[in-house]
Amino acid sequence: QKEVEQDPGPLSVPEGAIVSLNCTYSNSAFQYFMWYRQYSRKGPELLMYTYSSGNKEDGRFTAQVDKSSKYISLFIRDSQPSDSATYLCAITGGGNKLTFGTGTQLKVEL
Amino acid sequence: DAGVIQSPRHEVTEMGQEVTLRCKPISGHDYLFWYRQTMMRGLELLIYFNNNVPIDDSGMPEDRFSAKMPNASFSTLKIQPSEPRDSAVYFCASSPLVNEKLFFGSGTQLSVL
Numbered sequence: 001q002k003e004v005e006q007d008p009g010p011l012s013v014p015e016g017a018i019v020s021l022n023c024t025y026s027n028s029a030f031q032y033f034m035w036y037r038q039y040s041r042k043g044p045e046l047l048m049y050t051y052s053s054g055n056k057e058d059g060r061f062t063a064q065v066d067k068s069s070k071y072i073s074l075f076i077r078d079s080q081p082s083d084s085a086t087y088l089c090a091i092t093g094g095g096n097k098l099t100f101g102t103g104t105q106l107k108v109e110l
Numbered sequence: 111d112a113g114v115i116q117s118p119r120h121e122v123t124e125m126g127q128e129v130t131l132r133c134k135p136i137s138g139h140d141y142l143f144w145y146r147q148t149m150m151r152g153l154e155l156l157i158y159f160n161n162n163v164p165i166d167d168s169g170m171p172e173d174r175f176s177a178k179m180p181n182a183s184f185s186t187l188k189i190q191p192s193e194p195r196d197s198a199v200y201f202c203a204s205s206p207l208v209n210e211k212l213f214f215g216s217g218t219q220l221s222v223l
Contacts, residue, residue: 043214044201045214096143096205096208097155098155100152100153100154101152102152103153
């Protein structure tokens, strides 16, 4: 079993839809949770960072962590074509050694 | 700041050849990371440095891979000899502090024929 599991997609939604992206993890020692966004032919860039259970909101983006279920989510409200990218979850128990999910490819259609 | 700079952007080589990938981290960042990305395995950490010293190289797949950081502004990842299964996108990233976000370069697309 991989330490971090993520549905690869692709996920296609119409503009304006609410998008839900998810990851599950197996190691209960993980305590820092991140979402990175990666555009085609670019490096990943940090989108959201949280270290506790619960929700964190930033504009149209909400990150949710459920440590009891070892489940993290990223919600995108009012999705835009510019949100089309691959979204990677990244998790660590501390230090800089991140474990990444394989990424979910999202396409937002006009 | 120009961000993390990697070169070359693309590299096509033949099996058995030596390949050297280069990275210039963001000035002032104490941590430097080398990642490899493939469709099957996603992003994998190969090695990371703190203040130019290798801290964890457990992700380096084989002795064919080596990485150096001779100074705070330059790092190399070398593959010798290269094999077709090394084909992937190799990313360099830097970070100012532990648990801080990673800043990635645009990657080097390596194709070994």
